[in-house]
Amino acid sequence: MTVAIPVVKNKYWIVEADDGQKVATIQAADDGVILVQGDLRHKYPSIKILELEHNIKFSKTKTQAPVRVNSVYDYPSSSRPYNAIYDIKNKLPLYTTSKKSKSYRCAGYYLIQLGSLWVTDFCPKRIILTRNPYLGPFRTSQQMLDQFDKLAQV
DSSP states (O other): OEEEEEEETTTEEEEEOTTSOEEEEEEEETTEEEEEETTEEEEESOHHHHHHHHTEEEOSSOOOOOOOOOEETTEEOSSOOEEEEEETTTTEEEEESSTTOOOOEEOSEEEEEETTEEEEEESOBHHHHHHSOEEEEESSHHHHHHHHHHHHHO
8 A cells, every 4th residue: 555645735745655665746736636656647536536546545644854964974963064084094084064175074972181171072173183182983972971971980
């Protein structure tokens, strides 16, 4: 059975197969609905007739927009990454914040030692890490905080 998921209430639906694959769209028209499958367009006088002929179940819940996660080599970044590279020597996932930028940021969470204090930072500039001792990168803030707790116990 296929499912029609509303995108615009009572006006536009995406039809998905059981495996989540998009197979068609349905558009509301003044005198019925239009089923669009590839290059083919089929007009039906009502949603009920369309449901019966194609075994489509209309869902009441609207689809969620996909959450876009910015990441560089599985480490989260604070913005959309450009020019992503992995510094093998220092084991750092690096990226710039624009195509033309020459200033690199380090994706992930870090503990950075400033004097005698350890501070937390998310996606610091690479120059900060070259000038100070640090621990990281960590994929989650919880991993970083766990390491911070270990430092506090020493």
